[in-house]
Amino acid sequence: MTGLDRFSVNQMTVRQLSLPELVAACAESGIGKVGLWREPVQAYGLRETAALVRSAGLEVTTLCRGGFLTATAPAERAAALADNRLAVREAAALGTDTLVLVSGGLPPGGKDLGAARERVADALAELAPYAEEHGVRLAVEPLHPMFAADRCVVSTLAQALDLAERFPAHQVGVAVDTYHVWWDDQAPAQIARAGAGGRIHAFQLADWTTPLPAGVLNGRGRLGDGSIDLRAWCGRVAAAGYTGPVEVEIFNEDLWARDGREVLKETAELFLEHAGG
Amino acid sequence: MTGLDRFSVNQMTVRQLSLPELVAACAESGIGKVGLWREPVQAYGLRETAALVRSAGLEVTTLCRGGFLTATAPAERAAALADNRLAVREAAALGTDTLVLVSGGLPPGGKDLGAARERVADALAELAPYAEEHGVRLAVEPLHPMFAADRCVVSTLAQALDLAERFPAHQVGVAVDTYHVWWDDQAPAQIARAGAGGRIHAFQLADWTTPLPAGVLNGRGRLGDGSIDLRAWCGRVAAAGYTGPVEVEIFNEDLWARDGREVLKETAELFLEHAGG
Numbered sequence: 001m002t003g004l005d006r007f008s009v010n011q012m013t014v015r016q017l018s019l020p021e022l023v024a025a026c027a028e029s030g031i032g033k034v035g036l037w038r039e040p041v042q043a044y045g046l047r048e049t050a051a052l053v054r055s056a057g058l059e060v061t062t063l064c065r066g067g068f069l070t071a072t073a074p075a076e077r078a079a080a081l082a083d084n085r086l087a088v089r090e091a092a093a094l095g096t097d098t099l100v101l102v103s104g105g106l107p108p109g110g111k112d113l114g115a116a117r118e119r120v121a122d123a124l125a126e127l128a129p130y131a132e133e134h135g136v137r138l139a140v141e142p143l144h145p146m147f148a149a150d151r152c153v154v155s156t157l158a159q160a161l162d163l164a165e166r167f168p169a170h171q172v173g174v175a176v177d178t179y180h181v182w183w184d185d186q187a188p189a190q191i192a193r194a195g196a197g198g199r200i201h202a203f204q205l206a207d208w209t210t211p212l213p214a215g216v217l218n219g220r221g222r223l224g225d226g227s228i229d230l231r232a233w234c235g236r237v238a239a240a241g242y243t244g245p246v247e248v249e250i251f252n253e254d255l256w257a258r259d260g261r262e263v264l265k266e267t268a269e270l271f272l273e274h275a276g277g
Numbered sequence: 278m279t280g281l282d283r284f285s286v287n288q289m290t291v292r293q294l295s296l297p298e299l300v301a302a303c304a305e306s307g308i309g310k311v312g313l314w315r316e317p318v319q320a321y322g323l324r325e326t327a328a329l330v331r332s333a334g335l336e337v338t339t340l341c342r343g344g345f346l347t348a349t350a351p352a353e354r355a356a357a358l359a360d361n362r363l364a365v366r367e368a369a370a371l372g373t374d375t376l377v378l379v380s381g382g383l384p385p386g387g388k389d390l391g392a393a394r395e396r397v398a399d400a401l402a403e404l405a406p407y408a409e410e411h412g413v414r415l416a417v418e419p420l421h422p423m424f425a426a427d428r429c430v431v432s433t434l435a436q437a438l439d440l441a442e443r444f445p446a447h448q449v450g451v452a453v454d455t456y457h458v459w460w461d462d463q464a465p466a467q468i469a470r471a472g473a474g475g476r477i478h479a480f481q482l483a484d485w486t487t488p489l490p491a492g493v494l495n496g497r498g499r500l501g502d503g504s505i506d507l508r509a510w511c512g513r514v515a516a517a518g519y520t521g522p523v524e525v526e527i528f529n530e531d532l533w534a535r536d537g538r539e540v541l542k543e544t545a546e547l548f549l550e551h552a553g554g
Contacts, residue, residue: 216493
């Protein structure tokens with residue numbers, strides 16, 4: 001397919017495919033970019049994955065994901081930092097310059113979102129220079145406010161930028177995912193702010209469909225199936241100066257139940273229809 | 278129980294109780310205020326409900342709910358306006374001065390949240406003077422952003438106030454519900470804005486618990502069970518000058534499966550523990 005130069009498929013969209021299957025399916029569909037996840041990469045082997053994508057000429061656009069930096073207990077906090085340093089090294093080994101961070105939720109019994117965000121800032125201060133040494137930049141991803149308690153205390157692009165701007169742009173930026181920010185009337189201005197600062201380090205697409213499933217994690221919509229004006233959001237990041245890859249990242253049980261190669265091909269087609277060109 | 282002067286139980290919290298059961302249970306527990314819902318009131322009879330609460334000396338703090346004002350089709354829009362005028366008359370008949378409005382979601386295939394909010398504004402322009410004639414004020418309730426597509430295009434207090442402030446405060450204000458605004462770092466400032474303008478027309482409490490159930494509507498937590506610092510939010514509305522009733526409104530299948538009188542008593546106790554005093 002033509003028009004897929006900037007298209008990247010996030011591994012989660014077709015998580016039913018093994019890494020060799022994913023690489024083969026990308027070749028079949030003319031897809032040159034993938035966003036990878038740590039767990040399947042670790043399961044297949046970091047070195048093996050790096051060799052596999054390199055030999056196929058696939059570009060790794062992001063590694064998902066580090067983060068979960070909100071613990072208060074010192075041992076838990078130290079473990080999280082160590083794990084994020086490992087994630088940085090994994091990103092470097094895979095040849096991607098971008099590690100996406102999901103901040104983490106409130107600690108057990110916790111009720112203070114602002115204090116949790118400050119712990120994220122403290123962790124970034126330790127991780128950002130380490131990442132730079134490895135040629136990796138951190139992308140703080142705001143998740144939809146429905147995840148504020150249990151997954152990510154950073155709910156808006158404004159909050160993500162408030163964190164990122166404490167550091168140089170080549171160390172820390174943000175990940176813009178339409179699924180998480182589409183409802184936010186402040187997001188367009190924040191995208192402009194992020195672009196002006198050179199801080200849009202990743203851009204991801206998924207559509208918003210309802211009803212949400214239990215747990216609300218795996219109900220993202222295929223491009224065009226939902227309520228998000230995807231082309232308008234693509235235009236906003238473009239107007240902010242972003243020219244990088246556009247990752248499609250969809251968590252959806254129905255898609256995972258289907259043939260992965262078919263889903264990949266369809267995802268690329270829907271990208272062209274709703275976001276490309 | 279003492280300390281319940283400002284406590285109001287929203288009917289949905291104990292929807293398993295019939296209206297006479299609810300009135301009796303309130304008397305048992307020393308509860309003097311209720312927030313009512315249109316559907317059960319209509320089922321029992323408007324006149325009959327008004328007589329029932331009046332004879333029991335119960336104060337009706339709000340009627341929930343009008344709204345759903347985002348349709349584009351003229352016939353649907355006219356029907357929504359007519360239904361909201363009926364809701365205004367129902368509120369007046371029940372002796373409450375506050376009709377809570379849930380704005381409505383995107384129309385089928387719609388992707389423009391801003392345009393939908395403008396249609397809400399247009400509808401308010403027709404409804405607000407009508408409500409005033411009946412001694413009723415409208416309370417625009419922002420719902421959590423997870424409802425933006427299918428239930429309420431007004432997701433933040435800032436958006437609700439932007440709508441309300443086009444009208445006099447005695448016509449249109451906002452409803453502040455901790456469940457919907459707790460994640461929003463702008464909400465404290467918006468509560469101050471609302472209070473300064475005399476626009477906090479309702480204040481409701483529910484806690485945020487996870488995992489969310491499918492459909493995400495009926496997973497609200499009992500006070501103290503979740504991630505919300507309820508006492509802090511009570512302090513914010515108090516600091517903004519709000520001295521009105523505090524409604525506890527919990528949509529929760531587990532609570533609905535229990536004995537309603539027991540749930541009512543427990544709800545009042547949890548109010549005293551987590552929000553009262």
